[in-house]
Amino acid sequence: MTDDASPWLVVGLGNPGAEYAANRHNVGFMVADLLAERMGARFKAHKARAQVVEGRIGPPGAASRRVIVAKPMSFMNLSGGPTTALRDFYKVPVDHVVAIHDELDIDYGMLRLKFGGGDNGHNGLKSITKSLGADYLRVRFGIGRPPGRMDVAAFVLKDFSAAERRELDYFVDRAADAVETLLIDGLERAQGTYNS
Secondary structure, eight states, X not given: OOOTTSOXXXXXXXXXXXXXXXXXXXXXXXXXXXXXXXXXXXXXXXXXXXXXXXXXXXXXXXXXEEEEEEEEXXXXXXXXXXXXXXXXXXXXXXXXXXXEEEETTSOTTOEEEEESOOOTTOHHHHHHHHHXXXXXXXXXXXOOOOSTTOOHHHHHTSBOOHHHHHHHHHHHHHHHHHHHHHHHHOXXXXXXXXXX
């Protein structure tokens, strides 16, 4: 892993536009929004076709981490272009790139943090891996499987159900905590605390 002084790029995955804002597929944007709020900063348009916030996460002083939180504005299946452009612009080592995304194979609200691996059919990850290679960090936010024979694409592009929305703020908050722990204390500590 790269040294602690290197900046971090935290990319929340989702689709731009009000009609997608509350979709299951946009949970990465939701976590990114909360991280920006915690940093006391507002997203600004970046030439890399993304909204970005720059700041620090963690306690003041040497323990804090310089971080760029981003939301690609290219649509999910083209997330790799903006992610790579931001990585190049901010000179972020690939092992300091964190993708926050929805995950079908994990129960709703559960988290799994990992380094590298496959894309599990997720178009956002597929695009990033094609651009960057697979050696980046992932914060996988469980959304569960669609009920019955519902099409996966239709399921991820639907809003969270009323029952799910009751707990959504708590789970998004927990995912933001997991990202902060990952940046400050490392993957192993974050996995030990948040992997379920």
